[in-house]
Amino acid sequence: MLKLNSFRGGIHPPDSKITASKAIEKAKLPASVIILLHQHVGAPCKPLVKEGDEVKAGQKIGDSDSFVSAPVHSSISGVVKGISTQLSPIGSEVQGIIIESDGKEEMEMMDAIDPATATKREILARIREAGIVGLGGEAFPTHVKLSPPEGKEIDTVILNGSECEPCMTSDHRLMLEQPDKVVNGMKAIMKVLEVDRGFMGIEDNKADAIERMRAVVEKEGDGRIKVVPLKTKYPQGAERILIKTILNREIPSGGYSCDIGVIVQNVSTAKAIYDAVYEGIPLIERAVTVTGDVKEPKNLLVRIGTSFHELIEECGGFRGEEGKILNGGPMRGIAQYKDVPVIKSIRCILVLDIEKSRIPEERECTSCGTCIEACPIGLMPTALGKLVRKKRFEDCTDYHILDCVECGSCTYVCPSKIPLVQLITYGKEEINRSKNAC
Amino acid sequence: MPAELIVSHSPHVRSDASIDTIFYAVIIALIPATVCGIYLFGIRALYVILVCISSAMLTEYVAMRLMGEMELSIDDLLHLRLPPPTGVIITGLLLALCLPPNIPLWMAAIGAAFAVAFAKCAFGGLGHNIFNPALVGRAFLMASWPVAMTTWTKPLTYDAITTATPLGLWKMQDIATPYMDLALGNVSGSIGETSAIALLIGGIYLIAKRYIDWRTPLSYIGTVAVLAFVLGQDPIFHILAGGLFLGAFFMATDYVTTPITRKGRIIFGVGAGIIVVVIRLIGGYPEGVCFSILLMNAFTPLIDRHVRPQVYGVKRKSFFVSSANK
Numbered sequence A: 001m002l003k004l005n006s007f008r009g010g011i012h013p014p015d016s017k018i019t020a021s022k023a024i025e026k027a028k029l030p031a032s033v034i035i036l037l038h039q040h041v042g043a044p045c046k047p048l049v050k051e052g053d054e055v056k057a058g059q060k061i062g063d064s065d066s067f068v069s070a071p072v073h074s075s076i077s078g079v080v081k082g083i084s085t086q087l088s089p090i091g092s093e094v095q096g097i098i099i100e101s102d103g104k105e106e107m108e109m110m111d112a113i114d115p116a117t118a119t120k121r122e123i124l125a126r127i128r129e130a131g132i133v134g135l136g137g138e139a140f141p142t143h144v145k146l147s148p149p150e151g152k153e154i155d156t157v158i159l160n161g162s163e164c165e166p167c168m169t170s171d172h173r174l175m176l177e178q179p180d181k182v183v184n185g186m187k188a189i190m191k192v193l194e195v196d197r198g199f200m201g202i203e204d205n206k207a208d209a210i211e212r213m214r215a216v217v218e219k220e221g222d223g224r225i226k227v228v229p230l231k232t233k234y235p236q237g238a239e240r241i242l243i244k245t246i247l248n249r250e251i252p253s254g255g256y257s258c259d260i261g262v263i264v265q266n267v268s269t270a271k272a273i274y275d276a277v278y279e280g281i282p283l284i285e286r287a288v289t290v291t292g293d294v295k296e297p298k299n300l301l302v303r304i305g306t307s308f309h310e311l312i313e314e315c316g317g318f319r320g321e322e323g324k325i326l327n328g329g330p331m332r333g334i335a336q337y338k339d340v341p342v343i344k345s346i347r348c349i350l351v352l353d354i355e356k357s358r359i360p361e362e363r364e365c366t367s368c369g370t371c372i373e374a375c376p377i378g379l380m381p382t383a384l385g386k387l388v389r390k391k392r393f394e395d396c397t398d399y400h401i402l403d404c405v406e407c408g409s410c411t412y413v414c415p416s417k418i419p420l421v422q423l424i425t426y427g428k429e430e431i432n433r434s435k436n437a438c
Numbered sequence B: 001m002p003a004e005l006i007v008s009h010s011p012h013v014r015s016d017a018s019i020d021t022i023f024y025a026v027i028i029a030l031i032p033a034t035v036c037g038i039y040l041f042g043i044r045a046l047y048v049i050l051v052c053i054s055s056a057m058l059t060e061y062v063a064m065r066l067m068g069e070m071e072l073s074i075d076d077l078l079h080l081r082l083p084p085p086t087g088v089i090i091t092g093l094l095l096a097l098c099l100p101p102n103i104p105l106w107m108a109a110i111g112a113a114f115a116v117a118f119a120k121c122a123f124g125g126l127g128h129n130i131f132n133p134a135l136v137g138r139a140f141l142m143a144s145w146p147v148a149m150t151t152w153t154k155p156l157t158y159d160a161i162t163t164a165t166p167l168g169l170w171k172m173q174d175i176a177t178p179y180m181d182l183a184l185g186n187v188s189g190s191i192g193e194t195s196a197i198a199l200l201i202g203g204i205y206l207i208a209k210r211y212i213d214w215r216t217p218l219s220y221i222g223t224v225a226v227l228a229f230v231l232g233q234d235p236i237f238h239i240l241a242g243g244l245f246l247g248a249f250f251m252a253t254d255y256v257t258t259p260i261t262r263k264g265r266i267i268f269g270v271g272a273g274i275i276v277v278v279i280r281l282i283g284g285y286p287e288g289v290c291f292s293i294l295l296m297n298a299f300t301p302l303i304d305r306h307v308r309p310q311v312y313g314v315k316r317k318s319f320f321v322s323s324a325n326k
């Protein structure tokens, strides 16, 4: 019997999913959007439009010749106001196309294709054309992930519905509200990969979603797909941990999931694939949880390119004195210092008041070992932190620093409030930089 | 968008655990044994405890001032605004608990000062010491004033009738003490070591709170029991007599001076257990807990370097991970 439910280590932060019972609402149509030309891992896009051009919603406005890249589309109909350097919510500066709405909701769609008769190649081409990237946050172009290198035999697809990060509920709502689209998207993925075994992993704090997904899988009569309840524990949704939990397989250190025959996709990516394949809609909007210290937390269906500020305003604005605005949840979110537009991989905008934003005072490490027990990978965060501080990067490699998944569990639990994952991330960057320099 | 936003690396939430809450919990866990000691050995025991704690706190304060680690203004001093000295209270208390109740108070004071100054502050303060400070203090007193350190009083008599400890009786005269007396603490010995039940209550509290790892006391006490049994001794007597419970729950579990990994803690416990039995059966002293832990403290850096958890996705190697460039 496989051990289906849990993994060693991990933590139980307060889940704060206050928007779990709120249906996804359509956000107000923005007056203008900024479509970043680099929303994914890989090569940035080149603009296909110029200032003054009229565009429709769904029209492709940026693309690249590289394989590892994904096109971007206008999310509203209107006029191109300019192309300039913009700050992205992942902290880099990239080119962005500013589009002002004309109030008309003209939409440019692609033809729907029937995955039953379409070839694998056609579906892949469609996924690329629709601009789909990993919507779970990693933003890796999906058509690339679904084209494993020659010689890698894929036998299992896992759909990640764990949503283990506190505060987020957009995937949860998606599974409740559009379970059939998720399942059909998953089937398209399985068809592309020619795989006959699929698992859908959902944390057991979303019992209603587990039930809903099971009912749909049963109705579809697809015996190949199994819904697996997972113990609620952070970071259950990290790819390596999810695969270990469901299949008891481990991705070798430095390797990828395709090395062990598995491809993991997020539920919202599956839903986007459904839209692109069955309905011909490119990726121009997505569900985003706007939560935390806003007056009215919501799950919103948001056009890509809408500003964070506008969405926070739509939720009633800040409650209390503003402290932090995060792209993402409290465990992995990236703090913003300026207004930025929504990109494809954003699942959550979390607002924290000044109290919650305080950075705790650091004390001495007492060697209590709590961080080691919390690490899902089996690393020794305390040793890594000390070695990074001494800049002994070679010893860090010996302590497997590169296997860290940056989940932050170690920092979360440390009674001495030592910024462990922060140090580790810095150490990894240094090591990778010196590697690239050689 | 507000003008001033705070930017920091994730995670943006932290658990509410802090060193201070853990230290307070340890002090709470020591209350049953402390109360028991005062009940059994009278007001003298309380004096020893208070002297040890004050001396330890004062020493740390002076040492930190000297090392410039603590900036305190006259104003702070006048208003008694000192940083919470919880760690050093534990050191003072633990030292008192393993001293004989009738020890001269000046000796106790010197012991505590020595423990804090040389075993803790000289290494760089909290988190940097190798040996358990309280045990260093005890070992120092043992070496300096062996007679005072081995003069024991009868419990509940309160008038300094000297007698031998259960381990002394067993070693020198081959007299066994009833289990019940050992469990309740109605025997002679150090202030806090005699009542196994009081220590167990505190230990279980800390384990339940997950502040200490059960692996250490279990492997330590378990090793003593098994080894005593194998060598034809009474295992129950050996685990209840002497300072084993005090050492196993409160000293072998000290974060700083014992291994950091679970596997390492088991090695520590087993090693300390073996040393206790060897000292008790072969060595000159009737009791070996103090030295067993100090000896294993010395091995802790080595254990921590070589015993590491199994890393995800890395091929299972042997129990000991050899580090390539050491």
Ligand code: SF4
Residues within 6 Å of the ligand: A374, A375, A376, A377, A378, A379, A380, A381, A403, A404, A405, A406, A407, A408, A409, A410, A411, A420, A421, A424
């Ligand atoms: S060391 Fe890395 S993988 Fe381990 S808990 Fe810390 S952040 Fe997570």
Ligand code: SF4
Residues within 6 Å of the ligand: A364, A365, A366, A367, A368, A369, A370, A371, A372, A381, A382, A413, A414, A415, A416, A417, A418, A420
């Ligand atoms: S949790 Fe913090 S204090 Fe404890 S060992 Fe890890 S780094 Fe040190």
